[in-house]
Amino acid sequence: xxxxxxxxxxxxxxxxxxxxxxxxxxxxxxxxxxxxxxxxxxxxxxxxxxxxxxxxxxxxxxxxxxxxxxxxxxxxxxxxxxxxxxxxxxxxxxxxxxxxxxxxxxxxxxxxxxxxxxxxxxxxxxxxxxxxxxxxxxxxxxxxxxxxxxxxxxxxxxxxxxxxxxxxxxxxxxxxxxxxxxxxxxxxxxxxxxxxxxxxxxxxxxxxxxxxxxxxxxxxxxxxxxxxxxxxxxxxxxxxxxxxxxxxxxxxxxxxxxxxxxxxxxxxxxxxxxxxxxxxxxxxxxxxxxxxxxxxxxxxxxxxxxxxxxxxxxxxxxxxxxxxxxxxxxxxxxxxxxxxxxxxxxxxxxxx
Amino acid sequence: xxxxxxxxxxxxxxxxxxxxxxxxxxxxxxxxxxxxxxxxxxxxxxxxxxxxxxxxxxxxxxxxxxxxxxxxxxxxxxxxxxxxxxxxxxxxxxxxxxxxxxxxxxxxxxxxxxxxxxxxxxxxxxxxxxxxxxxxxxxxxxxxxxxxxxxxxxxxxxxxxxxxxxxxxxxxxxxxxxxxxxxxxxxxxxxxxxxxxxxxxxxxxxxxxxxxxxxxxxxxxxxxxxxxxxxxxxxxxxxxxxxxxxxxxxxxxxxxxxxxxxxxxxxxxxxxxxxxxxxxxxxxxxxxxxxxxxxxxxxxxxxxxxxxxxxxxxxxxxxxxxxxxxxxxxxxxxxxxxxxxxxxxxxxxxxxxxxxxxxxxxxxxxxxxxxxxxxxxxxxxxxxxxxxxxxxxxxxxxxxxxxxxxxxxxxxxxxxxxxxxxxxxxxxxxxxxxxxxxxxxxxxxxxxxxxxxxxxxxxxxxxxxxxxxxxxxxxxxxxxxxxxxxxxxxxxxxxxxxxxxxxxxxxxxxxxxxxxxxxxxxxxxxx
Numbered sequence: 057x058x059x060x061x062x063x064x065x066x067x068x069x070x071x072x073x074x075x076x077x078x079x080x081x082x083x084x085x086x087x088x089x090x091x092x093x094x095x096x097x098x099x100x101x102x103x104x105x106x107x108x109x110x111x112x113x114x115x116x117x118x119x120x121x122x123x124x125x126x127x128x129x130x131x132x133x134x135x136x137x138x139x140x141x142x143x144x145x146x147x148x149x150x151x152x153x154x155x156x157x158x159x160x161x162x163x164x165x166x167x168x169x170x171x172x173x174x175x176x177x178x179x180x181x182x183x184x185x186x187x188x189x190x191x192x193x194x195x196x197x198x199x200x201x202x203x204x205x206x207x208x209x210x211x212x213x214x215x216x217x218x219x220x221x222x223x224x225x226x227x228x229x230x231x232x233x234x235x236x237x238x239x240x241x242x243x244x245x246x247x248x249x250x251x252x253x254x255x256x257x258x259x260x261x262x263x264x265x266x267x268x269x270x271x272x273x274x275x276x277x278x279x280x281x282x283x284x285x286x287x288x289x290x291x292x293x294x295x296x297x298x299x300x301x302x303x304x305x306x307x308x309x310x311x312x313x314x315x316x317x318x319x320x321x322x323x324x325x326x327x328x329x330x331x332x333x334x335x336x337x338x339x340x341x342x343x344x345x346x347x348x349x350x351x352x353x354x355x356x357x358x359x360x361x362x363x364x365x366x367x368x369x370x371x372x373x374x375x376x377x378x379x380x381x382x383x384x385x386x387x388x389x390x391x392x393x394x395x396x397x398x399x400x401x402x403x404x405x406x407x408x
Numbered sequence: 409x410x411x412x413x414x415x416x417x418x419x420x421x422x423x424x425x426x427x428x429x430x431x432x433x434x435x436x437x438x439x440x441x442x443x444x445x446x447x448x449x450x451x452x453x454x455x456x457x458x459x460x461x462x463x464x465x466x467x468x469x470x471x472x473x474x475x476x477x478x479x480x481x482x483x484x485x486x487x488x489x490x491x492x493x494x495x496x497x498x499x500x501x502x503x504x505x506x507x508x509x510x511x512x513x514x515x516x517x518x519x520x521x522x523x524x525x526x527x528x529x530x531x532x533x534x535x536x537x538x539x540x541x542x543x544x545x546x547x548x549x550x551x552x553x554x555x556x557x558x559x560x561x562x563x564x565x566x567x568x569x570x571x572x573x574x575x576x577x578x579x580x581x582x583x584x585x586x587x588x589x590x591x592x593x594x595x596x597x598x599x600x601x602x603x604x605x606x607x608x609x610x611x612x613x614x615x616x617x618x619x620x621x622x623x624x625x626x627x628x629x630x631x632x633x634x635x636x637x638x639x640x641x642x643x644x645x646x647x648x649x650x651x652x653x654x655x656x657x658x659x660x661x662x663x664x665x666x667x668x669x670x671x672x673x674x675x676x677x678x679x680x681x682x683x684x685x686x687x688x689x690x691x692x693x694x695x696x697x698x699x700x701x702x703x704x705x706x707x708x709x710x711x712x713x714x715x716x717x718x719x720x721x722x723x724x725x726x727x728x729x730x731x732x733x734x735x736x737x738x739x740x741x742x743x744x745x746x747x748x749x750x751x752x753x754x755x756x757x758x759x760x761x762x763x764x765x766x767x768x769x770x771x772x773x774x775x776x777x778x779x780x781x782x783x784x785x786x787x788x789x790x791x792x793x794x795x796x797x798x799x800x801x802x803x804x805x806x807x808x809x810x811x812x813x814x815x816x817x818x819x820x821x822x823x824x825x826x827x828x829x830x831x832x833x834x835x836x837x838x839x840x841x842x843x844x845x846x847x848x849x850x851x852x853x854x855x856x857x858x859x860x861x862x863x864x865x866x867x868x869x870x871x872x873x874x875x876x877x878x879x880x881x882x883x884x885x886x887x888x889x890x891x892x893x894x895x896x897x898x899x900x901x902x903x904x905x906x907x908x909x910x911x912x913x914x915x916x917x918x919x920x921x922x923x924x925x926x927x928x929x930x931x932x933x934x935x
Contacts, residue, residue, distance in 0.1 A: 261797040263789035270786055273777030280734065280764060280772045281787040281840065282755035340777030 079333045079349040086353055090360035097363065104242070108310075110355035111248040112303055114348050116322055117329035118248075118255050119299030121347045122292040124330050125259075127272045127339025128185065128192035130293060132199035133300040133326055136177045137319030139203040140304030144170045145216030145314030148230055160225040167233075171301045177203055178297020182290030196293075200323070208316040216314045234310030244306045248348070251299065255344045268292060272339025328378065329354050354378070432457040432620050433478065433509070433589055438487035440473050440644075447473040448484070449644045454637075455589060460611060460621045462635035462652065464628070466664055466720055466885045469641040471624050475591050478622070479511035480504030508588035512595050518574050520567025525549040527566050528581045552580045555613075557606050572599045579607065583614070590614065591622045596630060608634050626720050628660055628924075640664055661719070661920050675911070676871050680895060681710030683746070684879035685762075685848050690730050690740035692723075694903075700726040701738070702903035708848060708879040713870060715894030715914075716883045718923050723903040724883045725767055728850050731881075732764035733757035744847055758787060761847030765837050765854055767883075773837040774825050781807040781821035783836050788843040810839035814869055831862025838869065848879045855889060867893055887916050902926040 090097045116133050123130045144166050151160040161169060177199060184195040221227035236243045259265035267288045270278040279285055303322070308314040333350030335342025357378060361371045433455040440448040448470045455461045465471045476482040478489070480498030489496050491507055498504035501511070519527050525545050534544045549562040558576055560569065566577055575595060582590055596604050611621055611634060625631055631638065632652060639649040640663040647663045685708045692701040701723045708714050718724050730738035733754040742749050742762075749760045757763070766772035775783055784807050785792060792802045807821050816835045818828060825836060834854060841849060851870065855863040870893055874880050884890045890897055897914050899907035899922035907922030 257797070261800075263793075263798065266782065266786065266789055266798070269778060269782070270775045273775035274771075276772050277766075277775050278786070279754060280732075280766050282758040282763075282844075283786070284753075284755055336777075340775070 079346050079353060082332065082353045083349055083356070086356050086360060090356065090364065094360060094363045097360065102359075102363070106355055106359045107245055108242055109359060110352050111242075111244040112306060113322070113325050113329055113355050114248045114351035115244075115251055115299050115306070116303050116326040117333070117347045117351045118251050118344060119296035120323075120326040120330050121255070121333070121335060121342060121344055122259075122268055122295045123192070124327070124335050124337060125268045125272045125339060125342050126289060126292050127275070127337075128289070128292065129196065129327065129337070130178075130181065130296045131193065131196040131323050132177065132181060132203055133296060133303075134319035134322035135200045135203035135207065136174050136297055136300035137304035137307065137322060138207040138316060139177070139210075140170045140174045140301040141308040141314040141318040142207045142210040142216065142316055143173050144230070144305055144308050145219055146210050148219045148221050148227055149216045151225075160221075160227045162227055163221065163229045166227070166230065167305060170305055171298060174301020174304065175294050175298040178294040178300070179290055181297065182293030185293065186286040186289040204316075204320075207318070211316060213316055215316075219308060219312050219314065231309055231312045234306055234308075234312070244310070247302065247306070251302075252344055252348050259344055264288065264291060269340055272336075272341070274340075325354055328375070332378070430456050432492055433622075434490040434493075435474070435478065436488045436490065438474065438477060438484045438489075440470075440477065440482065441485045447644050448477075450487075451641065451644070451646045453478075453639060453646070454649075455620050455622050456637055457620050458615050458618050459636035460615060460623050460634050462631045462638040463622060463624050463641065464626075464631060464638065464660060464664060465641035465647075469664075470644040471641055472593060474641070475511065475593050475622065475624065478504070478589075479509055479591055481511070505585070505587070509591065510582050510585050510587035510589070511591040511593065512578050512582045513593055518566045518578055520574075521565065523563050523565055524553075524560055524569075524577055525562045527577055528552070528584055530581075532585070548584065549580075552584050555583075556580055556610060572603050575599055576603065576607075579610075583610070587619070589620045589622065591624075593624045594626065595623075596625060596627060604630070628657055628719075631660070632657065657924055658920060661924060664719075675713075675893060675895070676875065678711050678875045680712045681877070683707050684710050684712075684744065686743040686746075687731070688741040688743075690727065690738065690742075692726050692730050692735050692738045692903075699723075699903045701730055704740075704900075704903075704905055706898055706905065706908075708881060710879060711874050711877050712895045713874045713880045713882055713893055715890040715897040716881055716900065717885075717887065717890045717897055717919050718900035720885070721902075722900040722923065724900055725852055726903070727900070728764055728852050728881075728883065731757075731762055731848075732850060733762075734764070758844050758846070761845075762850065763787070763841045763844050763846045763848075764850040765834075765841050765852060767852035767856065769830070769833055769837060769856075774833060776824075776826050778825060779822050780811075780816070780818050780825050780828065780836055783825050784810055784821070784839050784843060787840050788845075791843075791845075806843060810843060814839050814842070815865065829858075829862070831858040831865065834858055834862070834866065835869070838866075842873070846878065848881065849873065850881050850883075852883045853885065854882070855884065855886070863889075887919055890914075890919070891916065899923050 087098075096102070116137070120130055120133060147161055147166045147169060148163075151158045181196050181199050184190050185192050219230050221230055233243055238246055259268065267278065267283045270281065270283055271285060271288055275285060300319070304318060307318050329350035330342065330347050331337060331350070332353050333342065333346030333348070335346065354375070357375065358371065361374060366374070431454045435451065435453040438448050438451045438453070439446070451470065451474060453463075453474060463471050463474070473482065477484050478498070480501045480503050483499070489498060496507050498507060498509065519530060522530065525542070528549050529545045533540045534548075535541060536544070546562050553560055553562065556576060556579070558573070560573055560576070566574055569577065575597075576599075579592075579595060596607065599607065611623075615621060623631070623635065635652040637649065638652050638655065638660065640647040640660065642664060650659070687707075688705050690701055690704040691699055694700045704727060706714070716724050716727070726735065729735040730740070731742065733752060733756065736752075744761055749757075751757050751760050770776075775786065778786075781803070785803055788806070789798055792798050792806060794802065810816070811818060811821060814835050816828075816832050816839065818832065825833060828836065838851075838854065854866050854870075858866070867889075870880060870882060874895075882890070882893055891914050894914070895911055897909045897919065898905050899909070899919055901923050904926070906925040907918070909918060
């Protein structure tokens with residue numbers, strides 16, 4: 057491709073850079089738009105509320121990022137969050153009955169049990185995908201149904217209300233997770249930050265993280281390099297399940313109640329955040345930082361539309377357009393990158 | 409290109425021996441460039457009317473690319489096609505079809521979810537008033553199947569048929585299209601001997617009725633049986649063409665694999681030490697019966713380069729898959745430094761000291777989305793840990809050390825792997841293998857698809873590595889390469905080891921002869 061060189065190559069690099077930074081640009085863009093059309097959009101109360109919403113999306117999307125980096129998809133995150141919310145609600149209000157004995161686990165115990173359940177759901181996803189070679193879409197669609205079904209079975213479709221626990225049972229304090237704060241910043245935001253930092257560390261510094269990227273980039277080459285494909289795949293779905301359980305807990309705690317439809321359709325929001333954050337749905341490309349920015353874009357977009365007085369029907373239209381647009385950009389970006397690397401090759405040859 | 413002093417190469421004079429009217433399809437100076445490689449380089453090709461025109465060459469020679477261009481699947485970068493003297497452009501497979509050119513693809517393109525009849529008529533359904541007429545289609549299918557002597561139920565789902573039968577369906581479809589020119593890209597790869605006989609009978613009937621066939625196969629004995637003319641491609645260049653009656657098996661192999669330019673010897677004297685690896689009875693069953701690797705035994709010693717030569721399908725790559733842990737059904741014993749290893753998986757074999765540099769760099773070697781450095785360290789992350797995470801310093805050190813050690817030309821190791829040239833990409837895959845501290849290095853065609861200069865560097869590297877005490881098994885289809893680099897050469901044919909030569913004994917003739925063992929048929933003359 058001798059026509060791509062010099063100035064043109066530089067332009068390609070700039071274009072490609074803009075594409076990579078698209079989440080950040082989109083974030084600035086939505087902030088500016090809403091600052092103009094919504095009076096008092098940027099004030100501390102608004103920002104705190106928005107960030108709390110974002111934290112939930114971001115936590116889900118961080119788990120989803122691992123999955124998408126391997127070239128997979130996890131449709132079950134919203135349902136697992138719902139199941140986990142119901143399990144936690146049940147533990148607090150009804151306890152655990154074994155035979156004729158009922159005991160009430162303490163709140164830390166509730167959290168651990170619930171997270172174990174979410175992680176277990178993820179492991180099942182990963183196991184089915186890795187060992188039986190089932191398409192991720194199908195396996196997690198199955199879990200999407202099953203987890204939501206169990207969430208409703210748990211209470212016969214009813215809400216577990218008033219999850220405050222009883223002092224005599226020693227299980228009070230659950231609402232603190234959603235309402236509490238540290239240094240004036242609510243726990244859910246701290247959790248998001250902790251997950252973000254931990255995940256950045258995992259993706260950059262652990263062999264597991266490298267394996268995730270390698271599998272998404274070229275599964276065959278990864279296998280020939282001695283990467284354990286099955287273990288890594290099970291790992292990413294386990295992480296996604298774990299993140300879903302935490303989101304379920306946070307929502308139940310914020311509402312001080314758990315509803316079987318908790319997290320409904322959140323999987324789509326999470327996927328949208330990941331793709332907006334620069335990840336490629338075919339795997340191998342993307343980052344945790346990008347995903348968090350993508351979650352901010354989605355969160356601010358939803359809240360901003362509400363504050364701008366846009367009807368909820370139009371909100372859906374807007375979100376839909378954003379998601380499709382993001383995928384279009386994803387395709388354009390890939391083509392651009394191919395051209396950039398071709399032009400680099402040409403440059404290299406010319407310099408040689 | 410040709411060297412006429414070679415007595416074997418009596419090139420038949422195309423311009424005089426054949427009346428040009430007999431050329432139905434003429435391809436002129438076809439060039440096809442893909443990013444990074446030239447698949448075809450100014451290739452001329454003639455197909456003679458009512459003949460079986462055979463095209464041969466090793467993997468990657470450009471046969472399939474040329475066929476795809478003739479059939480309109482791919483467009484040439486430059487060059488022209490003439491059909492009966494008139495220039496045509498096959499912009500799509502449909503347009504080629506209108507020009508009377510049909511193709512049976514190498515990769516089977518049947519619809520397993522449709523019936524035999526539906527498969528044969530997909531895309532050109534017989535219609536009565538716009539509605540598909542099952543009756544007419546079925547009647548024609550029955551007729552074609554009868555001609556092919558196949559007892560296949562036209563209403564059966566194709567997915568339920570044997571692979572060989574599926575291939576017959578594909579042939580039936582192409583035949584029913586009644587093309588003037590029929591391209592067959594390895595149609596017999598999944599057929600039994602009886603089915604091949606029937607196919608050949610049908611092909612003879614077709615050419616008798618004036619159909620022109622362009623035929624590709626790796627089964628050389630078949631070509632001599634069915635072909636009328638033969639064209640040999642190598643590395644995207646046309647090497648030779650001849651009438652089949654004027655040539656023999658050795659001629660084909662010579663043109664397919666024999667290097668005409670000299671490869672300088674890269675072999676250096678070095679001390680060959682004790683035994684590093686011994687394999688006993690390595691066997692890999694083939695799907696559909698027989699063995700891809702048939703009870704193979706050999707040893708590799710310290711500092712030795714063991715060349716492994718054989719034609720496509722001889723079982724070289726399959727043997728490597730058995731050794732590196734990729735072939736799950738492989739049986740046999742492997743001893744490393746006298747100790748039997750029991751591991752099965754690729755990662756376990758790597759820690760036992762056996763690692764493969766795969767043949768197809770793009771498919772099995774590189775992670776295209778990762779950087780140069782990321783690719784280099786991928787197999788040895790465990791060795792770069794500080795506590796429980798990867799030490800950035802150690803990683804950088806390892807990458808820089810390898811990049812310098814084996815001379816990878818890269819401005820910044822953070823650059824994407826795809827920004828490197830083919831030769832440098834190959835070096836990255838080699839350095840990844842070296843970083844695992846292997847005992848045995850399996851190099852499967854490490855010089856494929858890279859330019860001459862880079863090839864020389866790879867040979868140099870192989871030499872250096874052997875001097876440092878690795879045991880190296882080196883596979884190549886290039887005779888001169890194998891002879892130039894190896895201390896000892898094994899020749900494989902049909903899954904068996906059919907020859908073993910020391911460096912002194914190895915001649916091109918001896919290797920070619922050994923590689924053809926099991927390929928001879930009665931009545932085929934062999935020099």
